[in-house]
Amino acid sequence: MVTARQAVYVTLKERIIEGDLHPGQRLIERDLAAELEVSRVPVREALGRLEAERLVVLVPRQGVLVRPFTPADVEDFFDVRESLEVLAARLAARRAGADGLTALRAVLDQADEAARRRDARAIALANAAFHTTVVTSSANALLIDMMRPLEARLRWLFRLTHDDPEQQCAEHHELFAAIAARDDAGAGEGMLRHIRAGRARSVELAATWTTVDPVAVTRTRRRRTTA
Structure with missing residues (x-):
């Protein structure tokens, strides 16, 4: 209840x-x-x-x-993401089990479906869930605890920015492929590119929030x- x-x-x-x-x-x-x-x-x-x-x-x-959620706040947030989420992606490629890969595949499917419907809320939910699931798949309890308080803020960022859903989905599929292939270097580099790709626009938009x-x-x- x-x-x-x-x-x-x-x-x-x-x-x-x-x-x-x-x-x-x-x-x-x-x-x-x-x-x-x-x-x-x-x-x-x-x-x-x-x-x-x-x-x-x-x-x-x-x-x-x-x-x-000022431009300075966004800069700080991206600094943290570029460190911790990149680490999470590398660890996920090394440690993710069958359940973790299944969970990542499921949120990718949800994001694809939401993108087809052009459902902005569902897209933000699924994209944030993908990043959260990468962190969970790292199997690093301390990292998971450190990232948990940022989950709502990440989803908030996605809702405020309205990034291109097709590009987001494509980049997430690339990240999933690297993780599933146990390519820790590729997963880390892919996550870094993915996060940096949205940084400048997010900082610019933050001036209007x-x-x-x-x-x-x-x-x-x-x-x-x-x-």
């Missing part, structure tokens, strides 16, 4: 990732609680979990807002009203 706490957390997380709540937007507990028809307690707890995932930020004595001053937003006392 899904609890109110879990339902509120999932709902707010999806609204952030899908862009309904945009980077820099102020989040007001009482408004969210009224909208979701819950008390403020599960909303407060959900915001705490989202802060740990770096999807929202708390400005002391000011308020909570959807975390800005947060159009307000986050601190100024938290200082406002305006509340949404209902009709």
Whole structure:
């Protein structure tokens, strides 16, 4: 049974990732609680979990807002990805078992189908799942734990950028081929090229994602009203 706490957390997380709540937007507990028809307690707890995932930020004595995703944030994120995901790809090529390869094949099929339907949400889900499954297939528990908090942010990035689905699918198929062939060097090089290919455009687009001053937003006392 899904609890109110879990339902509120999932709902707010999806609204952030899908862009309904945009980077820099102020989040007001009482408004969210009224909208979701819950008390403020599960909303407060959900915001705490989202802060740990770096999807929202708390400005002391000011308020909570959807975390800005600035060009500098994107640069930092890609720096981390270029190190950890490349390592994950190399390890996956060495260590992925039959179950890991089957899981990778399954998310590739999901991405292909989503691309054929031009379903942007499903494409982002499947592409993020591919990267997550590569990490899981590395069979490195420490690496998996380090990457887990970044999973939501990766999917958020994919939703904000709307990369070419056909190109993404083609590059993922190439990565899968290298992993399945146990070509650790090829898998690492392929992952590095894949990540770098989207870096410049993501940084450019990030300049448009947060159009307000986050601190100024938290200082406002305006509340949404209902009709």
